[in-house]
Amino acid sequence: MKPKSTSPYLNPPPTYADLTPAEQAAADLEATVAAQQAEDQIEIDFSDSVTDPGYETDSLGSASSSLKSSIRNYTFENGRRYHKFREGAYNFPNDETEQDREDMKHAMVVNLCGGRLHFAPIGENPQNILDMGTGTGIWAMEMGDLYPGASVVGVDLSPIQPEWVPPGVKFMVDDVESTWLRPLDHFDYIHGRHTVMAIKNWPQLMGRVFDHLKPGGWFELQEIHHQPRSHDGSMPPDHPVPQFWELVSSGLAALGLNLDAVLSLADMMRESGFINVETRIFHIPIGVWPKNRVLKMVGLYWRTILVDGLSPIALGPYTRGLGWTKEQVDVWLVKVRKAYGDAWVHAHMPLYVICGQKPDMGVASRS
Template sequence: MHAVESDEDTEERERREEAQAAVEQAGEGGSIVVDGDELDDGYESDRATSASTSLAESMRDYIFENGRRYHRFREGRYNFPNDDVEQQREDMKHAMVKKLCGEKLFFAPIGDSPQEILDIGTGTGIWAIEMGDLFESATVLGVDLSPIQPEWVPPNVRFMVDDVEWLHPRNHFDYIHSRHTVMAIKDWPRLLRRSLEHLRPGGWFELHEVHHCPISDNGTMPPNHPVAQYWALISEGLTRLGVQFQAVADGRMKTMMEECGYINVQEQVFQIPIGTWPKNKVLKMVGIFWRTILLDGIQAIALGPLTRGCGWSREQVELFLIQVRRGYLDNSCVAYMPLHIIYGQKPETSY
């Protein structure tokens, strides 16, 4: 006789199947199934929340601009706030990417016991902390311009306020990781070269970057759509500030890594839905998270590039954002953004 599956077992099996289907649909070559009931629902107000932690107030040193808080260390290198609202948004982004990627923290084949791990642009430190828990034998170093990481961390995890930490000798790290830094890096070839120098032979470098260019799966988002206009202006402002905002598009990052000397370079692209239009439950939740992240960060993302880069006043920015917020609630465009995951290996015989 076959055992009868309990309700709890059925629910767990269905969750696993939904998660697997989500990865397959959102992954390269896949196609996200649209939930037809959601396409007319353009004004939902779903919100997800996330907790974040930071260093003690006495250790913080910040500047304030247009009502938002920015890092003071090497002021101006990163054009986005680091206040509590932004920290919560970054932690939500971490949760969203994990859910989209089947709970994976990394894709490079780093083995079961990497010893030295570097996280560039660690932000709140949540990825570094989870990697420290996962690889107890490893030493994990997180580096960021802002001192917003928690004080209480696993004993094998530490944080440093710096641009990029190259105090270690060459051939030191088993694995270097960076994500969500496309809005900040001004010289990608230099970062790729320096990372290659400081990897041990056979070590891996991995990037997770969103191409912030909304794509309509049904071709109904015109260039004058508020969301399309918004990201075109962000790109223009960051370009004027010297940031290579489109560096991840069209396989450019993969090509740059290969030109710098990495081997076995691989790229995977996932679709991040914007809103509740996917039929798959996991992807619907990812879409809610991503829309919330974009809406919660709409001012933080815009202020630096538009005021510093395009010369707008804060009042002009706020007026423009009214229509952009409405645009994000438009499910009918079936919009998504590509998440590029690129990783490459340092040759065994080099440097």
């Protein structure tokens, strides 16, 4: 008898009946999953979610037509889930564990800021608010509760926001670094928080924000400078925590992002035409070393956020930017995790709150 060829091109693939019971069960499961994915991959009419006349980018048409592949789907890397739309633009996960950490970060910042969601003097009745990089949408939703008469639009690369939101709050999947096509002079207030890890071209974004604010409108950024320091010299330069962040910074730099941009944001606002630019700096303790009760609680939150975030913070910059393997990252993080528990280190990071106003008159649009 002629021996059976090993070439897949000469031998027909096995039929379902040729499979073992275990193989049939696996095939059934795969077919069920595929059918469910096909059912989920439906196009969504964005007409309800983009009725706000003030924000839209050139990506919206393509996003609406290819939703099944670029918006509702996700990509997975090193065991974590990442956004699929504009894949690679943001180097950190968006899975449920990371969402919990982001919500904890929100609570930490609000407590540090004395319960305030913003510092820009936007009055009691702002009409149109944009939240860039809204994440889980928690800030936008709380602003919707605080200003029930406002239209609040939250924009992010990931569709991870809840469906049930306050009236007037809407979420869109989009990239704020794309061209904004909607009318100029629309928003009363534009807000961004924790965006320094995501924005590559700050001057360009500043110009777009300026153009789309109403005359007299406000722009506010709340950004942490992820460079741990100590006021009493208790954290040596070779401590694993600052070394960890130096590597994160180097990895992001290789990917076109500048963690130190936070130090220049106020100057960039002024160069973009904003006036009345003010900076407030709040120091976030790492750990419970402060004597002040509020700062002690904030420090506990922040250390928990940083320790729980070691892997999601490091994986993208280290593997994508520095070429490390996941195994190398895991080994290094054991040392860093232990170092965060050093009670003798009195470390903190500064939170910069920067507000700027578009002039009422006399400044030409930059579009």
